[in-house]
Amino acid sequence: MSNTYEFDHKQDIAWCPGCGNFGILAALKMALRELEKDPQQVVLTSGIGQAAKTPQYLNAHYFNGLHGRAIPPAMAIKASNPGLTVIAESGDGDTYGEGGNHFIHGIRRNADITNIVHNNMIYGLTKGQASPTTAEGMKTAIHIRGTFEEPFNPIAVAVALDASFVARTNIGDLKQTKEILKQAVMHRGYALVDVFQPCVVFNKLNTYAWFKEHTYTLPEDYDPTDRQAAFAKSIEEEKFPLGVIYKREDKPIFEECLGVYDANRDPLYTRYHNREKIVEVLDRYKGE
Amino acid sequence: MSNTYEFDHKQDIAWCPGCGNFGILAALKMALRELEKDPQQVVLTSGIGQAAKTPQYLNAHYFNGLHGRAIPPAMAIKASNPGLTVIAESGDGDTYGEGGNHFIHGIRRNADITNIVHNNMIYGLTKGQASPTTAEGMKTAIHIRGTFEEPFNPIAVAVALDASFVARTNIGDLKQTKEILKQAVMHRGYALVDVFQPCVVFNKLNTYAWFKEHTYTLPEDYDPTDRQAAFAKSIEEEKFPLGVIYKREDKPIFEECLGVYDANRDPLYTRYHNREKIVEVLDRYKGE
Amino acid sequence: MVKNKTFAEDVSIVFGGEAGQGIATIEQMCATILHKEGFHTFSVSEYMSRVRGGSNSTEIRVSNGKKNAFVERIDILFPLDCAVSGHLAGRISSDTLIIADETQSGKCAEAREVVRVPFLETAEASGGKIYLNVVMAGFVLALFEVSDSAADDFLKNKFGRKGEEVVKQNMEAVRKGWALGEKMRKEQGLQIVLERRDQEKSTVLLNGEMAISIGAVAGGCDFIASYPMSPSTGVFNGIAELSRDFDIAVEQAEDEIAAINMGLGAWYAGARAIISTSGGGFALMAEAVSLAGMIESPMVLHIAQRPGPATGLPTQTEQGDLNFVLHAGHGEFPRVILAPGTIEDGVVLTQRAFDLADKFQVPVFVLTDQFYMDMHLGAQSDMMPIEKYQKYFVETDEQYLRYKYTSDGLSPRGIPGFGKGFVCVDSDEHEENGHITESHETRVQMVDKRMARLEMIREEAILAELVGPQDFSTLIVGWGSTYGVMREAFEAVEKPGTAFLHIKQVYPLGADVLEYVGRASRVVVVENNITGQFADLLTKETGRKVDDRIVQYDGTPFSVEKLTEEFENLG
Amino acid sequence: MVKNKTFAEDVSIVFGGEAGQGIATIEQMCATILHKEGFHTFSVSEYMSRVRGGSNSTEIRVSNGKKNAFVERIDILFPLDCAVSGHLAGRISSDTLIIADETQSGKCAEAREVVRVPFLETAEASGGKIYLNVVMAGFVLALFEVSDSAADDFLKNKFGRKGEEVVKQNMEAVRKGWALGEKMRKEQGLQIVLERRDQEKSTVLLNGEMAISIGAVAGGCDFIASYPMSPSTGVFNGIAELSRDFDIAVEQAEDEIAAINMGLGAWYAGARAIISTSGGGFALMAEAVSLAGMIESPMVLHIAQRPGPATGLPTQTEQGDLNFVLHAGHGEFPRVILAPGTIEDGVVLTQRAFDLADKFQVPVFVLTDQFYMDMHLGAQSDMMPIEKYQKYFVETDEQYLRYKYTSDGLSPRGIPGFGKGFVCVDSDEHEENGHITESHETRVQMVDKRMARLEMIREEAILAELVGPQDFSTLIVGWGSTYGVMREAFEAVEKPGTAFLHIKQVYPLGADVLEYVGRASRVVVVENNITGQFADLLTKETGRKVDDRIVQYDGTPFSVEKLTEEFENLG
Ligand SMILES: Cc1ncc(C[n+]2csc(CCOP(=O)(O)OP(=O)(O)O)c2C)c(N)n1
Numbered sequence A, B: 001m002s003n004t005y006e007f008d009h010k011q012d013i014a015w016c017p018g019c020g021n022f023g024i025l026a027a028l029k030m031a032l033r034e035l036e037k038d039p040q041q042v043v044l045t046s047g048i049g050q051a052a053k054t055p056q057y058l059n060a061h062y063f064n065g066l067h068g069r070a071i072p073p074a075m076a077i078k079a080s081n082p083g084l085t086v087i088a089e090s091g092d093g094d095t096y097g098e099g100g101n102h103f104i105h106g107i108r109r110n111a112d113i114t115n116i117v118h119n120n121m122i123y124g125l126t127k128g129q130a131s132p133t134t135a136e137g138m139k140t141a142i143h144i145r146g147t148f149e150e151p152f153n154p155i156a157v158a159v160a161l162d163a164s165f166v167a168r169t170n171i172g173d174l175k176q177t178k179e180i181l182k183q184a185v186m187h188r189g190y191a192l193v194d195v196f197q198p199c200v201v202f203n204k205l206n207t208y209a210w211f212k213e214h215t216y217t218l219p220e221d222y223d224p225t226d227r228q229a230a231f232a233k234s235i236e237e238e239k240f241p242l243g244v245i246y247k248r249e250d251k252p253i254f255e256e257c258l259g260v261y262d263a264n265r266d267p268l269y270t271r272y273h274n275r276e277k278i279v280e281v282l283d284r285y286k287g288e
Numbered sequence C, D: 001m002v003k004n005k006t007f008a009e010d011v012s013i014v015f016g017g018e019a020g021q022g023i024a025t026i027e028q029m030c031a032t033i034l035h036k037e038g039f040h041t042f043s044v045s046e047y048m049s050r051v052r053g054g055s056n057s058t059e060i061r062v063s064n065g066k067k068n069a070f071v072e073r074i075d076i077l078f079p080l081d082c083a084v085s086g087h088l089a090g091r092i093s094s095d096t097l098i099i100a101d102e103t104q105s106g107k108c109a110e111a112r113e114v115v116r117v118p119f120l121e122t123a124e125a126s127g128g129k130i131y132l133n134v135v136m137a138g139f140v141l142a143l144f145e146v147s148d149s150a151a152d153d154f155l156k157n158k159f160g161r162k163g164e165e166v167v168k169q170n171m172e173a174v175r176k177g178w179a180l181g182e183k184m185r186k187e188q189g190l191q192i193v194l195e196r197r198d199q200e201k202s203t204v205l206l207n208g209e210m211a212i213s214i215g216a217v218a219g220g221c222d223f224i225a226s227y228p229m230s231p232s233t234g235v236f237n238g239i240a241e242l243s244r245d246f247d248i249a250v251e252q253a254e255d256e257i258a259a260i261n262m263g264l265g266a267w268y269a270g271a272r273a274i275i276s277t278s279g280g281g282f283a284l285m286a287e288a289v290s291l292a293g294m295i296e297s298p299m300v301l302h303i304a305q306r307p308g309p310a311t312g313l314p315t316q317t318e319q320g321d322l323n324f325v326l327h328a329g330h331g332e333f334p335r336v337i338l339a340p341g342t343i344e345d346g347v348v349l350t351q352r353a354f355d356l357a358d359k360f361q362v363p364v365f366v367l368t369d370q371f372y373m374d375m376h377l378g379a380q381s382d383m384m385p386i387e388k389y390q391k392y393f394v395e396t397d398e399q400y401l402r403y404k405y406t407s408d409g410l411s412p413r414g415i416p417g418f419g420k421g422f423v424c425v426d427s428d429e430h431e432e433n434g435h436i437t438e439s440h441e442t443r444v445q446m447v448d449k450r451m452a453r454l455e456m457i458r459e460e461a462i463l464a465e466l467v468g469p470q471d472f473s474t475l476i477v478g479w480g481s482t483y484g485v486m487r488e489a490f491e492a493v494e495k496p497g498t499a500f501l502h503i504k505q506v507y508p509l510g511a512d513v514l515e516y517v518g519r520a521s522r523v524v525v526v527e528n529n530i531t532g533q534f535a536d537l538l539t540k541e542t543g544r545k546v547d548d549r550i551v552q553y554d555g556t557p558f559s560v561e562k563l564t565e566e567f568e569n570l571g
């Protein structure tokens, strides 16, 4: 019972019927269960949006913070207690729009966290504005002439930043999503999983059918360690490849580089600075 | 005299003797002069830092704003008056650190501006902290164990975002820098020029000699329109390629997509909304 | 069974249901048509932060006496799904008439007698469940004795884009609902006999969102960069919509920081920019507000408040950000805060915001809230004249200095490319020419120059509106969106020697306010927050202590009942 | 020629020169060694926002009477480059002794007689121009009759990393400079005869930066994420330096938004985090401050003020951000603002900040400024006890509710992974279990719960420090970094019936402050900004109007002379 991730009580879920978020929630719970992760050691962080409500719907710890700011607390939590499994989970707008700077610098920092992005190519919670990943030409209440920008390509950017784990899945394939989430959580270092997620209310273009039609699974023999090949995959446009697109195992990991875990791996909350040592430091500044 | 970009009075310059910024200033003035750009039609925007002081040292219009925020006002200025030549100029910390989100989304927006980044791989003005482009392992007062992150690769990110013009130069080669700046200013769309610039006080690693040794000029027959090749170039590590690394001519341009210049190209400041039309709009909401 | 129920003065009709059931359409439809028919109509909705499910409601209030406020009281409740939430349930009294679908069951039905009408069946017969909302709207229209074709134009407008078939089906559904209503009116004597007046028709029915949007355009707004955030998005939408008719550059920024820095760039280049956001988004703009202060840039910011801190209650209402807006940004510099109460205020003050910003080169805030954004109300055209606006920038000459010391204290604002001078603005402390300085003498002169504008603005302050006798002893003061409810409660209570003062320019306060509070023997401040932020400001600005504070901070707007009671209790 | 000049009470020695000439080293060296020798030493520097060139200066003040403040007066000026800037030039009087290099010329020499010493020649002889600063420091030490080897330890410490040769050359240079000083002392009778006391040696010589840094560590700080910004970077550096000796995670964030959101994450996970920034950087943190308010997270923020708005004067001083810090963040929630005046305050209040933050689960600000950051001063160890700190988080059980309503009003703070419960924090309004809610009842309860802590904090308020008679009629009030200068001026003026009150907990104000101002017949507030921000706050908090405001906003700290004059003028 302890690792069910289910609540004892009935939890009201604020998503629309048919929303792709349900699948992601299910896949995540399954992945964590199959990895036998103790929920008591799992922390989810999120921003604000429909996707960002996910942590509220599974029984684990969470830090549901500000729009666009899921990544910085996630990295700090990991740095403060590396024994925790930390997952930052938010929407495309949250992660790539408002939170874009943390996305790129979070990749560089490479804390051992998993970053799940519900990519519905729209701002769901605020009722259908374009997100960075919205298809060119989509009309919205604000983009009355349609968007004109090339959609943000998180996979290509992550590869360009030499991220340590870059994957994409389609929630239309729940099992694959679950498998890749498992790999991402197991991966040591920052792991991006961009999940294609239909928003059945506000995105009439990128539907379940559309995602199915516009994706394919990378072949078994695809080598995710080849950065150049990964870049080629990341800029394919007709159909988006699914799977682990790029991977590097050898990058320094944020929390390991802080120095505080060189001598022991106890979380910071268990430690106290030595009083005498502080007095000693003060004494260094004495005149005598 | 009108396009000299020189002041009548003696201008105190706050840079250190020998700083690479002097070269960039000179190259920019030369480029603008050779392009016969009327200074009265040139606006520079910048953030805060040593590099960001540049606009104060040449005789043109400027908007010297906030740290990290050179790009948004530049794009808005261009959108408000497309007849102006707009250049956003700042440091590596300013553009890729504090301003990272505007960098990535500015590329997508693709206003017809030039973005010059003085890349000294350090925070100069604040006295020598690591910037996103600082080499791995550099020790600073804050990074007492040395930085551990892989340096931010602006060229690779720009290529990943399919930027319309991506170039890198080394101010050790003033003439080449000037030539590329000219191309960047002439280019229609967002143009990034990342200029290697020695900070002679705080960066003892990336000196004039180091930059010379660690760069080479792209061959004449290099094709900057091949994105895949550009990516390969952008991740070379032994020596950094100099020149125009990537280029796309056909992307929609921000200010052209706003609709306000469809009928005429007059700057917004010349226009007034029609009073009667506003009354008409109000009347639509009448009950009668 | 209803049996002869008549509403002859004022009726409050509430629809409750889930997000996605089309309550907003009912509201829009009923309000628009009743207004067209000459009824005095006020409406406002409250909704949850979700796209489907949950429980939302809308109140449509029609009256003879220009009641422009939210009442707790529900005269007729139409539960669309009968899962009436705690909040709505609490508003149901023994006088509430509940009219629900026959097949529904649920809490609302348990407690009280419910009049059953085959809404769902009728909707299904009209083409499906999705017609439930228009069926119900048709039903309501019949109660007002409006013809069954009264909705036709509205439906054509609303659904025209979806094709003729859709319009036709909607018309049918309305007619069917109308017939049900007509039947109830006739057979059960449910009567709403309110006045229809031609002058109502001549008013302009707007919600707060459109009032601000139109006000902005009337103020010359030709640039908006914003980032979506409830409840401010409506103004972003509104201006985007107006950009079909007017030359306005509309850009959805990557974040709020970009939005306001774009706005400042636009003003610098001679455009007239506005930013629309809410508290949390505005929190990201504080640094750039300070920049506007330093570079003496005009800036117009619309802030639609919602209950905080942090994400708080995204779709509810509060006046909790006044202190923050007043002090946002490091360092010291003047600013202006305007807060509309009526729809007319929204148009007039936003228009004025552009003028003040441009003339005095300061950031000007239009401070609203969710309640104001979402209320629909008729406004009188003659109370919101659309004036030709003035652009204050100058053509520069060769000697141009952006921060010139002048006798009137304002440095003429040049823009790049217009004239022969260079326009240099700098976020550092600067000399007259805009170049960076670290001189202490210049510092003092520039601080003095920047600050001096506050008193100039104060002298031109927009007057507060006094309702009631001039020779009051008790003064009840409010600001912003509470206008309607305060006025109604004030008039209901009829306390002699009491007046109601509505502040429209919240900061800096004008001499009139100083004078009013100076001669009051008792000052009562009403506001929608916990600490009494405006009360504190009033004391700071006028030196007058506030005797009583009436506050509310549960996320809802004040109701007429609550304020009436509070006013009664003032003794 | 000097001819018998003796300083027997107090001497103010100023070095002026370009950035990059090593003035900071002179200051550090003289202050450290004079302090070691038992002299009461105070020093502070002012510098421009550039790395080379410009004109900087440092004042080293040595006194018998514990003078801990900046004086305009310069007794002895050492111009390193003789391009003494306007500001410094204005401080030169006919009493100022100017001692400059023989070969230099420039303004300072034109106006006044200058004593010439072959500093440069001596530096060149010691290995080059870069030794100029230590040569001069050696010269000064001789004037104090300190031995020529007194600097050896300091030099070993300072230059040890650069190799023995460098240390040796520096020692030589000091000795040569010392010899020049000794010569002047003996031959020209330039004497500084100040008291040396053992108890001075037992004090701890720190600047504000290190006081805050050490205070943080004493408060249990084990996490800092910040983004560099003058004048706050010193604390970031200081804590990074201390991380050599203590387990502290140090991270330079990509921006200020990341920094504070990391800080909140760290506290959530049980670490004790601080953020160090200045006004402009803090402006980017306002949204997350509001988040701290909502999720009831502890947070410690050090804000070093500099003159704004915007970039302003990056390396100068002001107390202009109080209002902003007080109100930053949308919505309503409690916070605490502490402002150290002395070095002891810096250590004690920062330590306390962690305790308050943790205990009451609120953001706590330590508000300093450039002047405070850069002043060096001896502090008494017994006035800054290092206490074992308490961590207030609890082990959770299965029923754990993060926002539980409790009788004492505080919900015990759990952390993930410690205990059996789940720790759920939410930026939306939430239920006791941390889950999102839109209930109006919960809203009110949660607002009340959050706000109630303000009064609890007030009850434990850190006492203000009263200097002077208890039975005052005039009360001169100051806060933060003005302590030293206010105290010196206050004591100089010796007005009967006047007392000086130094506020250390700026918000919320304690009952003691209320009591003090309540019985003053005249209240004067002194602060380093234009509008009198603390004066306004005092009125708001105590209801007492402020009679006089003494303000300064030119980017410089108050001088003893200026305040003495102002106090005299109070009549
Ligand atoms: C600072 C700030 N700006 C804006 C918002 C409003 N907001 C909430 S969610 C959201 C966008 C959500 O889009 P996305 O992240 O793609 O999530 P989705 O709802 O599509 O799952 C926005 C703009 C906010 N809460 N905070």
Ligand SMILES: Cc1ncc(C[n+]2csc(CCOP(=O)(O)OP(=O)(O)O)c2C)c(N)n1
Binding pocket: B048, B049, B050, B051, B052, B066, B067, B090, B091, B092, B093, B094, B095, B118, B120, B122, B123, B124, B125, B126, B131, D227, D228, D229, D230, D256, D280, D281, D284, D311
């Ligand atoms: C919001 C904000 N944060 C921090 C600073 C302090 N600051 C000024 S310049 C700078 C870094 C400059 O680095 P870079 O952009 O590389 O320019 P450089 O000085 O190296 O040319 C920083 C951190 C600031 N002015 N504003």
Ligand code: SF4
Binding pocket: A014, A015, A016, A018, A019, A020, A021, A050, A051, A120, A124, A125, A198, A199, A200, A201, A202, C051, C052
């Ligand atoms: S609006 Fe879209 S993303 Fe949000 S819950 Fe509904 S379907 Fe899902």
Ligand code: SF4
Binding pocket: B014, B015, B016, B018, B019, B020, B021, B050, B120, B124, B125, B198, B199, B200, B201, B202, D051, D052
């Ligand atoms: S600090 Fe470095 S970047 Fe700045 S002016 Fe000096 S040499 Fe140039």
Ligand SMILES: [Mg+2]
Binding pocket: A049, A091, A092, A093, A118, A119, A120, A121, A122, A123, A124, A131
């Ligand atoms: Mg989305």
Ligand SMILES: [Mg+2]
Binding pocket: B049, B091, B092, B093, B118, B119, B120, B121, B122, B123, B124, B131
């Ligand atoms: Mg740099």
